Amino acid sequence: MLGSAYFRRNILTESVARIFKESEGDTADKVIRMEEMKGISKDVFSLPEKYREIIILYYYEELTTEEIGELLDIGSSTIRTRLARARHKLQSLSKRRDQVEQRPAERFKS
Numbered sequence: 403m404l405g406s407a408y409f410r411r412n413i414l415t416e417s418v419a420r421i422f423k424e425s426e427g428d429t430a431d432k433v434i435r436m437e438e439m440k441g442i443s444k445d446v447f448s449l450p451e452k453y454r455e456i457i458i459l460y461y462y463e464e465l466t467t468e469e470i471g472e473l474l475d476i477g478s479s480t481i482r483t484r485l486a487r488a489r490h491k492l493q494s495l496s497k498r499r500d501q502v503e504q505r506p507a508e509r510f511k512s
Contacts, residue, residue: 445495453488460485 446457459465459473467485471478 441496441499442492445492445499448495449488449491453484453491456481456484457488457492 446454449457455474456470459470460467465473467478467481470476471481474481
């Protein structure tokens with residue numbers, strides 16, 4: 403359901419666009435935020451489906467853990483556990499991405 407091309411193309415894009423419309427700042431800030439969002443979106447979609455759908459429903463659709471539990475027919479405590487594990491996985495993916503992005507810059511330092 404959440405991995406469908408329709409969802410990625412329409413729903414998630416609209417959610418991200420809404421975030422940018424609400425934020426203010428100069429063009430450089432917007433470009434930086436857009437690049438960060440691309441990285442975050444990549445990380446979210448690289449998660450296993452059971453974590454990805456929880457992250458999308460909680461952060462992008464702004465559902466509570468109880469609502470997600472009812473929607474997926476899973477206990478809310480299981481939702482909270484999966485949410486914590488997904489956050490941890492996203493954190494480690496982000497750290498890895500940051501390390502990879504820093505390596506090329508280090509090569510050019512004299």
